[in-house]
Amino acid sequence: MMTASAGRYVALCGGVGGAKLADGLAQVLPPDALRLVVNVADDFSHLSLRISPDLDTVLYTLAGVAHGVQGWGRAAETWHVLDEVKRLGGPDWFLLGDKDIALHLLRRTMMEEGATLTAATRTLAQLLGVAVCILPVTDDDVRTMVETDAGVLPFQTYFVKLRCAPVARGCRFEGAQTARLSAQVEQALRDPALAGVIVCPSNPYLSIDPILAVGGLRAMLRDADVPVIAVSPIIGGEAIKGPAAKMMRELGLAPSARVTADYYGDFVDVTLIDEVDAALAKDDARLLVAKTLMRTREDRAGLARACIEAVEKIRKDRKDVLF
């Protein structure tokens, strides 16, 4: 069921949680009314493959081929290549299934032939039958480095190899200062038909920050004419997946849906928080209660509708003030 919507939406997203809301938005908006701007700072080269974890999670989720539970990779995956890599003494700490490797090989092949990451992503989306526009935030290299008590670690070392065990002190995004938004992202944000921007429930420090760090995007959103809303990845003081809550604690914060709202305070108009956190919204106009936990595909569509309604309400309120 499509929601009759006034305009187009841009959604910023990382991996799992972001991909779920992206799928919800794809269910309720016409394909041309949605632009997904995806984090690329987790990307890395491994086993001579070009791996883009967040782009792939979004791609697989929208194509309906994502693994239902683990939050990365594909359903009905096999592991023959990695088994042999391991047998030959190669690195096996980063799990790469056979189907996943096929996609990485195709992406690298396209990029070696001169395609940008944006163009390669478009082609892969077409091959997987995904109509929605999935845009890497930049075609330049940005790489997340996590500052921890065990030293400054490349993202995948921290996240996968060490399973987020080291205590995080902060993140830096190498290359972000010189990286430019892709022309397609720039265009999506400056689109006169843009109705609003949605920050998906991804890790604020590891997934959203490295998007915002590119090409002055955070300042652009701060100055945006359209509503910018967010969905808290924290529900009942915990993250549904990943280290967001753990990192908040390590940064000296009590994890709560309000932390996200505060963290995005300079550019987000409203943050959707879950029903279990309704008490927080009592005397805080920046917080809006919704059903944010996405267990089913219907939950995803429901949250997407709540996001669109929140944007439309802000637009209406602003109009009421103006006229």
Added chain:
Amino acid sequence: MMTASAGRYVALCGGVGGAKLADGLAQVLPPDALRLVVNVADDFSHLSLRISPDLDTVLYTLAGVAHGVQGWGRAAETWHVLDEVKRLGGPDWFLLGDKDIALHLLRRTMMEEGATLTAATRTLAQLLGVAVCILPVTDDDVRTMVETDAGVLPFQTYFVKLRCAPVARGCRFEGAQTARLSAQVEQALRDPALAGVIVCPSNPYLSIDPILAVGGLRAMLRDADVPVIAVSPIIGGEAIKGPAAKMMRELGLAPSARVTADYYGDFVDVTLIDEVDAALAKDDARLLVAKTLMRTREDRAGLARACIEAVEKIRKDRKDVLF
């Protein structure tokens, strides 16, 4: 069973037939007494993998993991990556199994980290438990182009994609003029302990010529002090595998074991031909009859012993003349 041998041997080889004799030599010589110099002009980049068909056939054969019948690739192979590549519309004309892809990924990773093809091959041999020294003839790029009635074709296009269907007019080896023998090959050929050089029963035009074309190797063999012998890949007027006989016909020659001997005439002392071709050897001292068809591992060892005996006989005959 090791043959007590006076010195070291260098064997030049391409894929299937060459690999079989290489395995025979590896059975009868101590590991340190054998250096395999392998063709790299069939190497190519495909699906962003670095593929070295002849090196891999030799590696897999010596490791005992080669496919027993098809002449390339591995035994007990699976095809999950290629199935998905195909499903996604990628190129599937070059057959790459999952285990094979694991090796290609490891090789490319090593080479991206700065390893030469020689160093990467040594590491892969160790990982596969192969003690014999397998040397790419060069670390520089040499690429076979086949001149055909359908135009000048890259080797893999001619060999795999078009299944050798076009009529061959000749071959050229791009890069051969500037390519240098690797230091390890140079050393193997100038080794004071070198007893002899064996040209394996590989395709003279497609496998041996591009080895000989590098760094003046053909002239080096012409001037060599040690015996140089060859094994004819043609038995009873036909090649056991591949297009050698077809190419001979297209080049206007009647395929026979003598064609190989003639073709190598300037640098080979003796060519071993099969028992079925014994008549050819009657009045031709350059030809020596042996059991060259290798059906079993014992056949390979037997032919290896025949090669070593042929070298030793030439050495003895020369000594007899000198003293």
